[in-house]
Amino acid sequence: MILDLDRLQALRDCCADEAAFIRLQKVLAIAQFNRPAENRRTSVDYPAPADHPAQPQESRGSRLLQGVAEATGQLLMGDDYNEAIARALAILGKTTGVDRVHIFTIEPHPETGEPVANQKLEWVRESITAHIHNPAFQSFSFSSPSATEWYRAIAAGQIVSGLTREMPPEEQECLLAQDILAILVVPIRIDSELWGFIGFDDCRTERQWSQDEKAALSMMAASIGGAIARQQAVTALRQSESRLKKIASNVPGMIYQFLYQANGVRQVLYASSGCQELLELDPQAVQADFSLISSLCHPADRDSFEQAIADSAAALEPWNWEGRIVTPSGKLKWVQGFSRPEQQENGGLLWDGVLVDITDRKQVEQNLRESEARYRAMLDASPDLMFRLSRNGRYLDFKGNAASAHVPREAIVGHYLHDVITADVAEMFWHEIQQTLASSELRTCEYSLPEATGLRDYEARIVVSGEDEVLTVVQDVTDRKRVEKELRDSEDRLQSFFNATFETVIIHDFGKIIDVNPAAEQLLGYSTTEMIGMPVMDLVAPSYREAVRRTWQSLTSPDQPYEYEAMGVTKDGTYFFAAVCAKAIHYKGRSVRVAGVRNITERKRTEAAIRQSEARNRALVNAIPDLMFRIGRDGTYLDCKAERDGDVLLPPSQLIGKTVYEVLPPDLAQQRMHYVEQALKTGKIQLFEYQLRLTHNRASQLYRQLTSDQTLSSEVSATRDYEARVVVSGEDEVLAIVRDITERKRVEHQLWASAERDRLLGEIALRIRQSLDLNEILSTAAVEVRYLLQADRVSISHYDANGVSVVVAESVAENVLPTLGSVTDRSIYQEVQTIFERDRVYIVNDTEQTESPPVLKEHYKQYQIKAGIAVPIMPDGQFFGSLVVNQCSSTREWQPFEADLIDRLATQVTIAIQQSQLYQQVQALNAGLEQQVEERTAQLQQKMQELQQLNQLKDEFLNAFSHDLRTPIMGVSLVLKNLLNQSGDIVPITRSIVTRMLQSSEHQLQLINSLLQAHTGETQGIVLHCELMQLGLLTQVILEELEPLVVKNQAMLKNLVPPDLPLVTADPLQLRRVFENLITNALNHNPPGVDLTLSAIVEEEMIRFNFQDNGVGMTQEVSDRLFERYVRGPKSRHSTGIGLGLYLCRQIVTAHGGQIGVYSTPNVGSTFWLTLPLAISSVAQANSQEG
Incomplete structure (x- = not known):
């Protein structure tokens, strides 16, 4: 078996130390050497005789080593974790000759937390009973003494083995029930912790395991543990990777990695999916070509963008840049980038950062600046007088023309109302100031003041401008009526213009016509009465109505003006071309559109004649094979001539109307505009050469450079070399004649392309290997190839x-x-x-x-x-x-x-x-x-x-x-x-002293009994002797017994408990303790003279008692802890308890099936409440009474 470096490293990880790893290598070498040459393959089946004949120790050990080696190989080479372990068990079972091989996990019980064993995998020989589905081997407990000893042994890393007949009776019974005559158990550990064990059962013969066999199987258990650990690590890594991907996809904006290599090459290593929404660019395209991002920069912000990168790289300071971009769809956006540079070992710089859209923020800032400027201009331009006045009527500041105020500034600021204006007006002003400060609302008032020219009227608006001060804006309204009359006159003049203008004017709300002028009657043939209320769309030719609707639907705001040309129709059905210009106005209290309609039919005929003339001239130009462009001074393409659409970047129909900056790359656009300006400035012909890529794909250029002697493909031929001649052709325009010189340039390029091929291959390989994420590596490779x-x-x-x-x-x-x-x-x-x-x-x-x-x-x-x-x-x-x-x-x-x-x-x-x-x-x-x-x-x-x-x-x-x-x-x-200090053998003692000593002893006994009762209730529960009882009578008895204590505390006790309360099943003695404790607590924890009220009601099958007092009360924090053990109430006048009274009350009430609590407000009082269930439900009582 030949293992590569990764699998050898995996074997090393499975071993406890270096010595174990060396032993394992020897085992694998021996196993490989001992195997016959024709059988040295990746999988071996070791048949075992049915009767298990005795084998020489050396032969059996050799077979076992071969089996361990083969099983280990299965664990290392298998992709499926469960299948690999199952195959390994089969190999071990056949190699060792046992009847059953199984794996158990050991983990805490979900309820008790005690360790239990669960069978996970099993291999059995034919005719042997399998136990993999036996529920007895799931959650198997180690609680028995013998099982506990086994668990301690394997937990300590020891191997357990033996013959069943030599084991204690309890263990014999368990093993013989499984037909086991001999057993071997080897612990499996992961990260030095016990994970489970692997067991080997002999069901037909009694087998003794040698130390070498145990060592080999122990090493096999370590290999299994290593395989399990690797599987767990892979699962955790996949989960972590999934979470990170979700986080990146949900972050607003674009997360990126930007690399600035030492040789000046710049590249985006990673761009999140937000790139598509923010930049309208595919993340993979951005990663492939950084210039796609830089080309989006607004021309006015491109220099600052590059300078910010350079500054960050030079100082290794965070990069923070705000600027504008123009997306491929033409949208203008403000963006902000944040990133921090990190120096790389190869001399490059790596920025990790985020790019976010701040267009809304910039728009808000611009609106605020404009709003502030408008208000400041309005304030400066306002002729009104403005005063800052304090609450007591003192002038704090003054703004306005001193001549308008008719009083010098120094006679106003620092003085009071009565010092500057008449007494009655000053009194009115003082009252309005108080009202404004009290309500914080704008108040308006009018008043008159005598002046040299007579009595003048003023209007004052008062608003709160600070703490205990107001701002008063004073306007002279003497001429208001005169101005109102002038406004009415102006309105009459505008109405006259509306009626007298020759251009048709229609006021509409996008649906109905609201008003028209007389010129509309002449153009359209309808009377004013006929047109008012008519659908405005009836005046549009049917073929143009959908286009007009789309124009209206494209409006982005109610106040946006619009212009368009359409075909109109008169009352008699005559069609005419019309130019429409409309704006939003407020007319008779609502927002409408006023549209001016001009008949442009004659202009359209003239334009058609001009187009015919131009067609004749264009035919002459088309006879020339070179490309021709008419370009305006601002760079707009006015006309274009090309034999084929493929000769230019865009078809002529799409090119005309665009500027060179929109069509050409930025550097080429600037070059062309330079020669356009020179031609217009000097009047001389301008000659220059340039290269143009007719596709925007960077790979096209790379492929063209890599191609040497082979014929250029159609895709590559889209990159052409040109010679351009620019000459003035009219006012503020030039004619550019462009000739294709690609073939001449191609020969020059071939020699250079061969040398560049290897360099480009290295760059692509570097981009593929710069990421450690497997998916990103494969995606980058696919894109680059x-x-x-x-x-x-x-x-x-x-x-x-x-x-x-x-x-x-x-x-x-x-x-x-x-x-x-x-x-x-x-x-x-x-x-x-x-x-x-x-x-x-x-x-x-x-x-x-x-x-x-x-x-x-x-x-x-x-x-x-x-x-x-x-x-x-x-x-x-x-x-x-x-x-x-x-x-x-x-x-x-x-x-x-x-x-x-x-x-x-x-x-x-x-x-x-x-x-x-x-x-x-x-x-x-x-x-x-x-x-x-x-x-x-x-x-x-x-x-x-x-x-x-x-x-x-x-x-x-x-x-x-x-x-x-x-x-x-x-x-x-x-x-x-x-x-004792008194003389004599007999000491006289008064009854009062004996009484006090007895009370003290009883109090100590009471404290000890309370502690014992609390402990008993906590450990054994409250013991109740319940019986049917009437709580109204019990309450009356308890209150009578406590009457002396109430009198002693000068308290007033009201009993509002109804005498006919329903029966409850309760322990009278225990309830008496609860009632007495609650009442004595109220007396002890409140000053003398407190009022106590005891009441009871029946609600939701429960009786609810309320113990209300008007004492000192307590905070919510104290109320929440009051029923806990050893907690005593605050401000107690007799703190002689140990904080168990209310705790026992809660135990007693809870034992009866009820609840107890308290509502309290400091300095207002407290209300203790408790509930007890009815012995007979109210429904049953009602039915019995009706019966």
């Missing part, structure tokens, strides 16, 4: 172990059927294997003329393949898949240098795949280590928090309990010491 060879389709297929292939990467031309994701069966794999065994590069120039197997013929027909070329991809000598180039539009004669190129590129793809696989292994190891550290840290933090809480609870309880026991004991001790 198709661009390089100008093919219709390039695909990469991957074949699995069963020979099924899937197209995992593809690049296709437009209108070509895609094959990405398509699956083929094993029949094609067999043909592909045969082909690649015969030819390293498989070339088909014409699929119709080439003899091919039927399955390939069907494949060619299904995917419209006319010609193709394919090479295998074989990382580590293993067949991974194939790189296939298809020509679908026509047949193709593949050149030898093309076959060499595709073969060399396949080698680069193979190297990149190997790099990606190695990177994935490293990433998996790093992810596993990080996860383990995070889990251990979280566990430690949780344990520390639990210990802190337990410690705090212990301190609180000891402090409270020691205080409450020490206080009465110290009192009793002090009394006894005083009595």
